[in-house]
Amino acid sequence: MTTRQDCLSLDAQDPLAPLRDQFALPEGVIYLDGNSLGVLPRATAARVQQVVAHEWGTDLIRSWNTAGWIDLPQRVGNKIAKLVGAGEHELVVADSTSVNLFKVLSAALRIMQADAPTRKCIVSERSNFPTDLYIAESLSRDHGMRLVLVEPDEIAQHQNADLAVLMLTQVNYRTGRLHDMAALTKAAHEAGGLTVWDLAHSAGALPVDLRGSEADFAVGCGYKYLNGGPGAPAFVWSHPRHAERFWQPLAGWMGHAAPFEFTSNYRPAPGIARYLCGTPPVLSLAALECGVDTVLAADMQALRRKSMALTDLFIELVEARCAGRDLQLASPRQAAQRGSQASFAHADAGYPIMQALIARGVIGDFRAPDILRFGFTPLYTRFVDVWDAVEHLVQVLQSGEWREPRFNQRAAVT
Amino acid sequence: MTTRQDCLSLDAQDPLAPLRDQFALPEGVIYLDGNSLGVLPRATAARVQQVVAHEWGTDLIRSWNTAGWIDLPQRVGNKIAKLVGAGEHELVVADSTSVNLFKVLSAALRIMQADAPTRKCIVSERSNFPTDLYIAESLSRDHGMRLVLVEPDEIAQHQNADLAVLMLTQVNYRTGRLHDMAALTKAAHEAGGLTVWDLAHSAGALPVDLRGSEADFAVGCGYKYLNGGPGAPAFVWSHPRHAERFWQPLAGWMGHAAPFEFTSNYRPAPGIARYLCGTPPVLSLAALECGVDTVLAADMQALRRKSMALTDLFIELVEARCAGRDLQLASPRQAAQRGSQASFAHADAGYPIMQALIARGVIGDFRAPDILRFGFTPLYTRFVDVWDAVEHLVQVLQSGEWREPRFNQRAAVT
Numbered sequence: 068m069t070t071r072q073d074c075l076s077l078d079a080q081d082p083l084a085p086l087r088d089q090f091a092l093p094e095g096v097i098y099l100d101g102n103s104l105g106v107l108p109r110a111t112a113a114r115v116q117q118v119v120a121h122e123w124g125t126d127l128i129r130s131w132n133t134a135g136w137i138d139l140p141q142r143v144g145n146k147i148a149k150l151v152g153a154g155e156h157e158l159v160v161a162d163s164t165s166v167n168l169f170k171v172l173s174a175a176l177r178i179m180q181a182d183a184p185t186r187k188c189i190v191s192e193r194s195n196f197p198t199d200l201y202i203a204e205s206l207s208r209d210h211g212m213r214l215v216l217v218e219p220d221e222i223a224q225h226q227n228a229d230l231a232v233l234m235l236t237q238v239n240y241r242t243g244r245l246h247d248m249a250a251l252t253k254a255a256h257e258a259g260g261l262t263v264w265d266l267a268h269s270a271g272a273l274p275v276d277l278r279g280s281e282a283d284f285a286v287g288c289g290y291k292y293l294n295g296g297p298g299a300p301a302f303v304w305s306h307p308r309h310a311e312r313f314w315q316p317l318a319g320w321m322g323h324a325a326p327f328e329f330t331s332n333y334r335p336a337p338g339i340a341r342y343l344c345g346t347p348p349v350l351s352l353a354a355l356e357c358g359v360d361t362v363l364a365a366d367m368q369a370l371r372r373k374s375m376a377l378t379d380l381f382i383e384l385v386e387a388r389c390a391g392r393d394l395q396l397a398s399p400r401q402a403a404q405r406g407s408q409a410s411f412a413h414a415d416a417g418y419p420i421m422q423a424l425i426a427r428g429v430i431g432d433f434r435a436p437d438i439l440r441f442g443f444t445p446l447y448t449r450f451v452d453v454w455d456a457v458e459h460l461v462q463v464l465q466s467g468e469w470r471e472p473r474f475n476q477r478a479a480v481t
Numbered sequence: 482m483t484t485r486q487d488c489l490s491l492d493a494q495d496p497l498a499p500l501r502d503q504f505a506l507p508e509g510v511i512y513l514d515g516n517s518l519g520v521l522p523r524a525t526a527a528r529v530q531q532v533v534a535h536e537w538g539t540d541l542i543r544s545w546n547t548a549g550w551i552d553l554p555q556r557v558g559n560k561i562a563k564l565v566g567a568g569e570h571e572l573v574v575a576d577s578t579s580v581n582l583f584k585v586l587s588a589a590l591r592i593m594q595a596d597a598p599t600r601k602c603i604v605s606e607r608s609n610f611p612t613d614l615y616i617a618e619s620l621s622r623d624h625g626m627r628l629v630l631v632e633p634d635e636i637a638q639h640q641n642a643d644l645a646v647l648m649l650t651q652v653n654y655r656t657g658r659l660h661d662m663a664a665l666t667k668a669a670h671e672a673g674g675l676t677v678w679d680l681a682h683s684a685g686a687l688p689v690d691l692r693g694s695e696a697d698f699a700v701g702c703g704y705k706y707l708n709g710g711p712g713a714p715a716f717v718w719s720h721p722r723h724a725e726r727f728w729q730p731l732a733g734w735m736g737h738a739a740p741f742e743f744t745s746n747y748r749p750a751p752g753i754a755r756y757l758c759g760t761p762p763v764l765s766l767a768a769l770e771c772g773v774d775t776v777l778a779a780d781m782q783a784l785r786r787k788s789m790a791l792t793d794l795f796i797e798l799v800e801a802r803c804a805g806r807d808l809q810l811a812s813p814r815q816a817a818q819r820g821s822q823a824s825f826a827h828a829d830a831g832y833p834i835m836q837a838l839i840a841r842g843v844i845g846d847f848r849a850p851d852i853l854r855f856g857f858t859p860l861y862t863r864f865v866d867v868w869d870a871v872e873h874l875v876q877v878l879q880s881g882e883w884r885e886p887r888f889n890q891r892a893a894v895t
Contacts, residue, residue, distance in 0.1 A: 091534075091538050093538065093539045093540075093541070096541070098541060100541065100542045103542050104537075104541060104542045106538075106541065107533065107534070107537050107538035111533060112530060112533045112534050112538070115529060115530075115533055115764065116526060116529075116530060119521065119525060119526045119529055119710070119768070120505075120521070120526050122711075123518075123521050123710055123711055124505050124507065124520075124521035124526070125507045126507075127507070127510070127512060127514065127518060127520065127844060128514045128517050128518045128844060128846065129839070129844070130711070131711075131893070131894035132892040132893055132894050136711060136712075136894075137893050137894050138893075162576065162577070162580065162759070163576070163733065163758060163759025163760060164759055164760075165731065165733030165734065165735075165758045165759035166576065166580060166731060166733070166758055166759055169730070169731055193745060194745075195745075196734075197734050197737065197740070197743050197744060197745060198733045198734035198735075198759065200745050200746075200747070201732045201733060201734060201737065201747035202731070202732060202733060204732065204746070204747050205728060205730050205731070205732040205747065206730070209730060216745060290760070296533070296537055296763070296764055297536075297537055297544070297545075297550060297760075297762075297763035297764070298550075298759075298760045298761045298762035298763045298764070298765075298766070299762070300762065301759070314619060316583070316619050316620070316623060317579065317580060317583055317616070317619070318615045318616060318618065318619040319577065319579030319580070319612045319615060319616060320579065320610075320611050320612035320615060321579075321612075323611065323615065326611070327849065327893070327894060327895045328849055329611050329848060329849050330611065331607060331608075331609075331611060331614050331630060332614075332618070333614075333615035333618050333619065344577060344579045344580055345576070345577025345578055345579035345580055345612065345712075345715070346577060346578075346704070346711075346712045347712045348711075348712035348713070348714065348762055348765045349710070349711035349712045350529065350710055350711070350712070350764050350765050350768060351712075351762045351764050351765050352712070354533070354764055425543070430541060430542060430543070432542065434743060435741065435742055435743050478546040479545070479546055479551050479552075479741070480545035480546050480550075480551050480741060481741045
């Protein structure tokens, strides 16, 4: 079995190891929750301070021009585009993932209602992230469509004449299961439908190829693997073949062809810019840009290789060292079928076990009803962190400390 | 005529004068654009830095609980509620003004379609801010309604049996004209319709009484008179009688009754919380809270008195000292009918005159096609600033320096 010394050796040989210096990691913490909130890049504090004190404080309204605030959604969007296989000027940063999903799913439904009005099904995964399902539920009601929720292995049988839109999160937030974007998009297109992809757990975590997969629409999150900070703005992409087919319904002034003409009639901007809506959140966009830069500093194929090695190692060590402790692997066993996380189910005590780990400084999270979720961010997670995290888990389970009442007190946010 | 010495005396007697110390105002600038972007409060830089370095950087994901991130939309919302005559727990901070307008106008239209389906008109002001008109145009198309744009003195004749929703910005962004919220709401209700108010240029600028006016829905902006920073999040209010009648269509997870149960079906939160959508932008919310606190430090009636005195003085001085220079007052002459701004139209040269003023450090803005717009923020604008701004305007017009080619080069943002 792999030893702690082996892990130290792996770190010593790791070509990505220097990238950890990009981050301000707290002492005494093994952070395995970058899939919920990425850590703080070192560059961010100074950059945000510059925006606050200089661009806002001193230059005030002039910074829309002089500091290029007005171009931030496109500038940061073009950087994210490189991480997800999108072209230049095809992707913008705006709003939240939920709001952007509303925009692209609306557009996809309008396209299908125009081109194939008999198709009435939005197909998604039953365990897709709830906000995606809620937005789809809302739109399906308003568009006279049906939201059909299935298990992953039932998707194929719903790629049929009823399919309007296949809406999936590429990496499942609970299990980390990775969908084959190219194959599922191809099947959806052959069935006559469109695809909408949520990249919340894949952008910045693994190579994504939107154009190569011929995907139709995508959205994604700025505060997970892109390290943009709590509640960072999200992004939205449309394949150019669809971008100008319809208004998206959130027709705000920043999506207008000429916002500063202040005309009373909406005239959508060309291309993806029409997916902008209100005034962009400059402080948050500046922080997001710092986060995206930390990912652009890495080779995405190398990140993926390390990610698979980290999660393989974690699963190997947990299964070997916690055998008989009622932990069941909830992620695919094959690394190629996983995102950058490993989840274990514990039928009775997932919540308190995770709280006990957090009290020891090993930060993962719990996802109801039974999932202990561990995210691995190869930019800053070391092999020795994996070893030490498992050692803490072993101690938590052996000591039974998770039975302490304080670990069963539910917090507002889990 | 009022002299510069008179202005210095007015400042010396001004009980609000100490509040100016709340702000980090740049040297050499007379800032008359707080109606576009409020200035930086002194408290903001340190607070944002605390959020970045400590809450995010050190405490990471735990800050959702330990730093109360999850409650920020309600906490800051309750503070703004005090400024606009809303009750506790009736108002939340979320998204942008445009997105929030989409939510409340959707809700208003759904209510009318349920209660009075023959009513098909959304009535608004032709010179309402464009994003409001674009969102209304988008929703009217999708709901089979008509958007009817009228002049302010034509509103009364459209308070009739066709009226579904009267949607107005309380203070017009170009002219500063102030609508009588209580009277127009009463007339709309008597005609059988609902009202949606945009408080972008009134929240923090003058006393607003949403509950006393019996208004139905409202939205507003965080980065103008609330000093929340560039692109700060916006706010949304519903009268409690409407808050739970319908889903709003942007049914994201933060508007769910129990987001951390991660259920696959949407169950809207009670009250205004269902108007939340995605994950809240924490950095921007923290900055907004600092801005709102600067306004809460003042008595709103005293702010309004000073605001009226500032704009009266500006108009008096411009009309006296720039007579014969083709500047026409574009704001109501009666202070009681104005918000906290004064606008002048110049048929030929509004843009270069404003650029020449900005080059001198007198920052207002230009609104196409012909408006020079000057915002007065009594929290930090002094009477002597008014005098000095007019002196610069006199010099710009007398010297003809605005004819220099550099002042005619249009920037991306005006």
